[in-house]
Amino acid sequence: MIEEASHIFLPRAASTTRTRSASVYDGDDEYRPEPVAAPEPPAWCDGSLRIGIHTSIAGDIAGSLESARKLGCNALQIFSASPRMWPRAGARLAPADAERFRARRAELGLGPLVIHANYLINLATVDPVMRVRTIRAFRDEMLRATALGADFLVVHPGAARGAGLPEAVRAVAEGLRHAARGVRLADKFGDMSRGGLRVLLENTSGMGSCLGAQFAELRAILDQIPELPLGLCVDTAHAFEAGYDLRTDVGLEQMLAELDGAVGLARVPIVHVNDSKTPLGSRVDRHEHIGRGKIGREAFRRILTHPRLAARGPGGLPGRAFILETPIDVPGDDRRNVRVLWELAGVPAKQAPRAEDGFSMQRTRPKASGTRRPAKLQKKSRRAAKPRTARKG
Numbered sequence: 320m321i322e323e324a325s326h327i328f329l330p331r332a333a334s335t336t337r338t339r340s341a342s343v344y345d346g347d348d349e350y351r352p353e354p355v356a357a358p359e360p361p362a363w364c365d366g367s368l369r370i371g372i373h374t375s376i377a378g379d380i381a382g383s384l385e386s387a388r389k390l391g392c393n394a395l396q397i398f399s400a401s402p403r404m405w406p407r408a409g410a411r412l413a414p415a416d417a418e419r420f421r422a423r424r425a426e427l428g429l430g431p432l433v434i435h436a437n438y439l440i441n442l443a444t445v446d447p448v449m450r451v452r453t454i455r456a457f458r459d460e461m462l463r464a465t466a467l468g469a470d471f472l473v474v475h476p477g478a479a480r481g482a483g484l485p486e487a488v489r490a491v492a493e494g495l496r497h498a499a500r501g502v503r504l505a506d507k508f509g510d511m512s513r514g515g516l517r518v519l520l521e522n523t524s525g526m527g528s529c530l531g532a533q534f535a536e537l538r539a540i541l542d543q544i545p546e547l548p549l550g551l552c553v554d555t556a557h558a559f560e561a562g563y564d565l566r567t568d569v570g571l572e573q574m575l576a577e578l579d580g581a582v583g584l585a586r587v588p589i590v591h592v593n594d595s596k597t598p599l600g601s602r603v604d605r606h607e608h609i610g611r612g613k614i615g616r617e618a619f620r621r622i623l624t625h626p627r628l629a630a631r632g633p634g635g636l637p638g639r640a641f642i643l644e645t646p647i648d649v650p651g652d653d654r655r656n657v658r659v660l661w662e663l664a665g666v667p668a669k670q671a672p673r674a675e676d677g678f679s680m681q682r683t684r685p686k687a688s689g690t691r692r693p694a695k696l697q698k699k700s701r702r703a704a705k706p707r708t709a710r711k712g
Contacts, residue, residue: 360512363430369640391674396433399463431470442494443477458498476530492543519552524560532561534581554591623664650679
């Protein structure tokens with residue numbers, strides 16, 4: 320018989336009561352997200368004078384940056400595609416090319432970057448077929464500009480071609496609105512240090528039925544689409560050819576007063592600096608080298624040093640740039656025009672960006688019209704042009 324255990328060990332009963340410590344709120348435990356840092360203003364908004372030129376994208380679009388550097392510029396303008404051909408719908412830049420372009424531009428510190436839209440784009444047209452093509456092409460311009468990290472996209476308002484002024488103004492405004500749908504633009508036009516793409520309407524010489532010879536016409540377009548970050552690009556040759564006499568102090572002050580009253584100088588971040596081959600009020604658009612045209616060298620000195628067009632000071636606009644669109648008749652014209660602007664602006668050669676000696680976007684002298692062909696070629700040409708007679712027999 321097994322002796323019965325005198326002691327049975329049972330697990331100790333759990334206490335039915337627990338001591339609960341009262342939770343105390345500690346503000347240090349609360350999650351606080353880090354504040355989003357404000358973006359650094361771009362280098363070109365540092366208040367320094369910005370001078371550039373339209374550079375070629377032939378061969379490699381990033382090559383335009385090297386050209387600007389070698390010409391002694393700290394800003395530039397380019398086309399994003401061929402300016403005189405309709406690109407295929409949806410034409411885009413290769414992401415690798417766009418990334419390489421942005422990286423190289425940052426290394427060189429160039430800015431602002433201005434893109435000029437295709438010359439065939441006519442936002443004022445009321446022709447249904449041309450209108451669809453125009454809106455698609457301008458939308459593609461916006462997309463390429465944002466891919467490249469451009470600051471401004473310049474476009475001509477277009478030609479009415481039979482439509483009345485009110486109808487043409489509405490057509491331009493609606494065309495811009497449709498093209499911009501879904502495109503990421505700057506939040507607003509002001510405070511350019513925040514970055515983003517802004518669209519600029521360029522004044523015109525008034526040739527034919529082109530809109531924009533008067534600043535009031537451009538203001539009428541801006542008023543219809545206040546939701547878009549729009550401003551103006553003022554071309555000196557176009558203004559002169561439209562009747563604004565920039566050759567005198569009084570004429571320049573009158574133009575600036577009218578421009579300021581129409582849209583405000585704060586909405587004019589880009590000035591196309593071009594002399595004119597045609598006289599005051601000609602309404603014919605022909606650019607000339609600085610100081611060799613009808614506007615003259617001293618007028619450009621006043622423009623480049625005017626306090627209301629400066630990058631610094633109470634009347635200035637940080638980041639405003641002066642961009643050349645002058646011809647290159649012989650190699651070196653581009654470099655010489657850039658150097659003239661720095662001189663007229665009062666910047667000593669040692670303080671201006673250094674240009675590369677001998678560099679030009681045009682390597683060879685263009686053939687003059689009417690040049691005689693070599694005698695050997697002329698003789699060969701005459702033989703080829705002589706009609707053949709049938710052989711007898």
